[in-house]
Structures are given as structure tokens and as C-alpha cells.
Amino acid sequence: MKLSDPRLFRQYAYVDGKWTHGEGGREEPVFNPATGEVLGHIPLLETEQVNAAVDAAEAAFTQWRALRADERCERLLAWYDLLQANREDLATIMTLEQGKPMPDARGEVEYGASFVRWFAEEGKRTFGETIPSHIPNAALGTIKEPVGIAALITPWNFPLAMITRKAAAAMAAGCPVIVKPAHETPFSALALAELAERAGIPAGVFNVVLGEAAEVSKLLCYDDRVKALSFTGSTRVGRLLLEQCANTVKRVSLELGGNAPFIVGPDMDPKEAAYAAVAAKFQTAGQDCLAADRILVHESIHEAFVEHFAERMAALTVGNGLESEIDLGPLIHRQAVEKAAAVVDDAISKGATLVAGDQSQAPGENFFMPVLLTGVTHDMKIWHEESFAPVAGITAYADDDQVIEMANDTEYGLAAYIYTHDIRRIWKIMRALEFGMVAVNSVKMTGPPVPFGGVKHSGLGREGGVTGIDEYLETKYYCLGALGSVSGS
Ligand SMILES: NC(=O)c1ccc[n+]([C@@H]2O[C@H](COP(=O)([O-])OP(=O)(O)OC[C@H]3O[C@@H](n4cnc5c(N)ncnc54)[C@H](O)[C@@H]3O)[C@@H](O)[C@H]2O)c1
Ligand SMILES: N[C@@H](CC=O)C(=O)O
Numbered sequence: 001m002k003l004s005d006p007r008l009f010r011q012y013a014y015v016d017g018k019w020t021h022g023e024g025g026r027e028e029p030v031f032n033p034a035t036g037e038v039l040g041h042i043p044l045l046e047t048e049q050v051n052a053a054v055d056a057a058e059a060a061f062t063q064w065r066a067l068r069a070d071e072r073c074e075r076l077l078a079w080y081d082l083l084q085a086n087r088e089d090l091a092t093i094m095t096l097e098q099g100k101p102m103p104d105a106r107g108e109v110e111y112g113a114s115f116v117r118w119f120a121e122e123g124k125r126t127f128g129e130t131i132p133s134h135i136p137n138a139a140l141g142t143i144k145e146p147v148g149i150a151a152l153i154t155p156w157n158f159p160l161a162m163i164t165r166k167a168a169a170a171m172a173a174g175c176p177v178i179v180k181p182a183h184e185t186p187f188s189a190l191a192l193a194e195l196a197e198r199a200g201i202p203a204g205v206f207n208v209v210l211g212e213a214a215e216v217s218k219l220l221c222y223d224d225r226v227k228a229l230s231f232t233g234s235t236r237v238g239r240l241l242l243e244q245c246a247n248t249v250k251r252v253s254l255e256l257g258g259n260a261p262f263i264v265g266p267d268m269d270p271k272e273a274a275y276a277a278v279a280a281k282f283q284t285a286g287q288d289c290l291a292a293d294r295i296l297v298h299e300s301i302h303e304a305f306v307e308h309f310a311e312r313m314a315a316l317t318v319g320n321g322l323e324s325e326i327d328l329g330p331l332i333h334r335q336a337v338e339k340a341a342a343v344v345d346d347a348i349s350k351g352a353t354l355v356a357g358d359q360s361q362a363p364g365e366n367f368f369m370p371v372l373l374t375g376v377t378h379d380m381k382i383w384h385e386e387s388f389a390p391v392a393g394i395t396a397y398a399d400d401d402q403v404i405e406m407a408n409d410t411e412y413g414l415a416a417y418i419y420t421h422d423i424r425r426i427w428k429i430m431r432a433l434e435f436g437m438v439a440v441n442s443v444k445m446t447g448p449p450v451p452f453g454g455v456k457h458s459g460l461g462r463e464g465g466v467t468g469i470d471e472y473l474e475t476k477y478y479c480l481g482a483l484g485s486v487s488g489s
Contacts, residue, residue, distance in 0.1 A: 017203025060204025123172030146174030148227030258414030265420025340389030
């Protein structure tokens with residue numbers, strides 16, 4: 001692996017400011033999904049070692065919360081600067097472990113770093129309020145305090161940004177964090193730890209624990225000293241963690257699966273809409289919670305839309321993300337390829353038409369060539385499940401009411417897209433959609449200033465924006481009584 005700074009590639013856990021082996025000697029390999037080669041090994045921590053991370057975070061909490069907000073801001077900004085300065089190495093590590101093309105990986109480093117800068121600043125604005133008193137001679141108000149240790153459990157598809165969007169918010173609020181990254185992509189998390197240390201983040205404030213996922217997560221969820229759990233990943237695991245946090249009544253934030261509808265109105269230029277749909281579907285080889293999973297096109301332009309979509313899709317290049325001019329890297333592992341193939345087979349067996357997608361062209365065993373299916377219907381897996389693969393399904397609809405019903409016909413409610421220039425149609429559909437985020441005539445919708453999150457089974461809470469830091473803050477109300485006459489109270 002060619003890195004300008006090889007010390008960014010760490011094969012240890014990071015607890016209390018120290019690089020840590022698994023005491024039981026257990027470890028596991030991490031693979032490059034593009035080549036199948038072993039990229040490195042990570043330790044599997046024992047129970048006592050995970051508990052030690054909580055001990056360390058507990059000890060660090062006292063000092064970290066006692067810093068002034070502007071002091072925490074300075075350290076987070078130093079971390080941000082280091083992320084930017086090491087962007088190329090961080091992107092290389094990400095492409096090697098996750099597979100996404102280098103330009104996308106560079107983009108994710110920028111994106112991930114932008115949350116650090118955002119929350120560094122937001123930490124200085126955790127204002128309380130003054131409450132006009134209804135109690136004689138009293139002053140009432142609120143102050144915001146850090147909730148305590150936060151456990152952050154993250155997925156493999158965005159191995160860096162899904163950590164920084166949580167960690168920077170928590171740390172800016174004064175909370176130490178314990179990160180449990182996905183075992184497929186631990187090295188981005190460990191590089192973040194190396195840079196946090198260089199940025200002067202004190203020992204115990206940013207910890208990375210590695211181990212058997214169910215074991216480690218259970219320890220963190222059951223530990224009463226851990227006050228908040230923030231999870232990004234599948235709805236299946238999110239439900240499990242929510243249950244596990246019930247006993248200790250933790251603050252729980254969940255960013256779960258999506259199954260985004262992409263609605264195209266009859267007034268749209270079919271080429272413009274089809275190109276946008278391709279962009280919304282194939283980012284990260286379809287392994288994106290925002291991927292346009294159900295493309296719903298008005299029947300009057302359906303045929304032209306399909307032609308343009310197929311033509312644009314045919315131009316996508318598939319290969320090792322380290323090579324230049326690659327649009328789609330591999331899927332994360334062989335099971336993901338098998339799941340994608342099963343989704344396609346299921347749809348075809350139930351009447352969908354395979355317009356394009358020849359798997360014999362795949363450049364390796366973890367690669368899946370983009371697939372276009374038309375005539376996708378409610379009874380198919382592709383309608384209800386995230387394919388998390390480059391499989392696009394298109395369906396024609398007749399009118400606005402029908403498309404609203406189709407779009408909402410899912411347990412998920414993360415993001416939706418609408419393409420039309422008719423303002424009344426936009427307003428009607430946007431208001432009727434049961435989704436946390438709606439992008440109108442835009443594929444891009446995310447970034448630090450926006451409240452990211454879903455409704456229904458797509459999650460609880462919001463990340464980013466002005467409210468993202470609230471996930472890590474408690475509101476303390478105070479009533480100062482017997483003050484004598486308090487003017488203006
Ligand atoms: N809403 C969002 O912001 C967002 C962002 C990215 C990904 N996602 C979702 O993440 C999913 C893909 O990621 P994934 O495959 O890594 O998800 P996943 O749920 O399998 O894993 C996520 C994390 O949970 C851990 N985990 C797995 N099984 C566990 C168990 N039994 N107990 C405790 N922890 C366990 C994993 O090791 C990983 O760290 C998709 O559903 C995608 O939509 C959502
Ligand atoms: N693209 C999403 C991550 C979903 O997988 C984001 O921007 O957070």
C-alpha cells in the first residue's frame with residue numbers, strides 16, 4: 001500500500017490513547033473487496049478490554065467536559081486540518097478497504113471532514129434559554145450539558161463520514177466517544193484515531209474498539225455508564241440495538257436503511273431526468289442509503305426515459321477503484337453480489353424485464369455489473385428491500401395520487417427524490433411523502449448544515465445541522481427562587 005504517511009495504517013484498536021492488541025490473541029483479516037487480497041488484520045478485543053474503553057472514556061469525560069467550548073473547538077479544528085492535509089492517504093485507505101473509486105473516496109474525506117469543522121463551531125452555540133417566570137421572585141432558564149459517554153456503531157459503506165458526523169457532534173458537546181466501526185472497514189476509523197491523537201484530542205476522548213460485532217455492541221448497550229448510542233446501519237440491527245439499550249434507558253439515535261423513490265413528472269425532459277436518476281442510483285455502486293431504489297416515471301415519458309437511462313448506464317465503467325476513470329467499484333463482499341443476483345432473479349421471475357446488465361462482463365468475483373429492470377411491481381423484493389447494489393428498477397405510473405401511494409408503499413422513510421418543474425405538483429407530492437428528506441430537482445441533498453435522518457423504520461433523530469449536536473446534550477432546567485423582586489421575570 002502506497003501511503004505518504006504509513007503510520008496512518010494501523011492494525012490495532014485504540015483505547016485510552018494507546019494502540020492495543022487483543023489480549024486473547026484473537027484477530028481477523030480485512031480484505032480488499034476489489035482483489036480479494038488480505039489488506040491487514042485487526043484484533044478482536046476481549047470483554048475486559050471493551051470495559052476498559054468505557055473506563056477510559058469515563059475518566060476523560062471529567063476533563064473534556066470541563067474545557068471551554070472554544071478550547072474543544074480549537075482541537076476539533078486541528079483534527080479537521082489534519083484530515084484535509086492527509087486527504088490522499090485517507091482516500092487510499094478507504095478505497096482499499098471499501099472499494100469505492102478514488103474520486104468518491106476523496107469526496108468522502110472532504111464530506112467527513114466538513115462535519116468536524118461544522119460541529120467544532122456549533123459546539124460554541126449550545127445556548128440555553130431564559131424563561132419568563134410564572135413563579136414569584138424566581139429566575140428560570142435552561143443550560144445544555146453533555147449527555148456523557150457516547151457509543152458510536154457505524155457501517156462499511158461510508159467508513160469515515162459516518163463516524164465524523166457522530167463523533168464531531170458528540171465531542172463538540174463535551175462527550176467522549178467509543179467507536180465500533182464495521183469489521184469490513186476498520187482502517188479508516190483507526191486513521192481517524194491517529195489523526196485525533198496528533199490533533200491533541202486527549203486520551204480516552206476518541207476510542208476505537210474492534211471485536212465480534214454482537215459481543216462488543218452488547219457490552220456497550222448494557223453498560224449504564226454509556227449514556228448515548230448512535231448507530232448507522234441496517235434496520236435489522238438498529239431494532240436489535242434499540243432493544244438492548246432499553247434496560248439502561250439510553251439516548252438512542254438511529255440512522256437506518258432507505259428505499260428511496262425517485263419520482264419523475266410528465267413535464268420533465270426524459271434525458272435530464274434519466275441522467276439524474278443514474279447519478280442517484282449508482283453512487284457507491286448502489287451501496288448508499290440514499291440510492292434511488294424505486295424509479296417511478298410518468299407513463300407519458302416512460303419509454304424515452306428508459307432509453308436514456310440505459311444509454312447513460314451503459315457508459316458507466318466498473319473496476320478497481322484505484323484505477324482511473326472508474327465509476328463503480330466492487331460490492332463489499334461475495335454475499336452482497338449473491339444478494340444482488342437474487343434480487344434480480346426474483347424480479348425477473350415475477351415478470352420484470354431485464355433491459356441491461358450482463359454479469360459475464362464483471363471484472364472480478366465481487367463485482368456486479370449495473371442492471372436495469374423495467375416493469376417492477378409491489379410483489380418483488382426490489383420494491384420492498386434495499387438492494388444495496390447497482391440494480392435499478394423502473395415502474396410507470398398514471399397520476400400524482402398513484403405515485404404518492406407507490407412511493408410511500410415501504411416500511412422505510414429516509415430520502416425521496418422528485419423531478420418536475422410544476423410547483424403545485426412539487427408541493428403536493430413533497431408534503432404527502434412519508435420521508436425525512438426530499439430532494440427536488442437535485443441529486444445532491446446532504447452536507448453539514450442539513451438535518452439528516454429518516455422516519456418510519458429508517459430511524460430516530462437527526463444528524464448534522466443545527467440540531468445534530470442535541471443528540472449529545474441534556475437540557476437542565478433551573479429555577480432560582482427567593483431572589484426578591486426580579487425585574488422582568
Ligand atoms: N441512514 C443513514 O444515514 C445510513 C448511512 C449509511 C448506511 N446506512 C444503512 O446501513 C446499512 C449497510 O451497512 P451495514 O451492512 O454495515 O449495516 P449493518 O447493520 O450490518 O452493520 C452496521 C454496524 O453494526 C454492526 N453489527 C452488525 N451486526 C450486529 C449485531 N448483531 N449486533 C450489533 N452490531 C452489529 C456492524 O459490525 C457494523 O458496525 C444499509 O441498510 C444502509 O442503508 C444508513
Ligand atoms: N450518502 C449517505 C450515507 C448513506 O449511506 C450520507 O450522505 O450520509
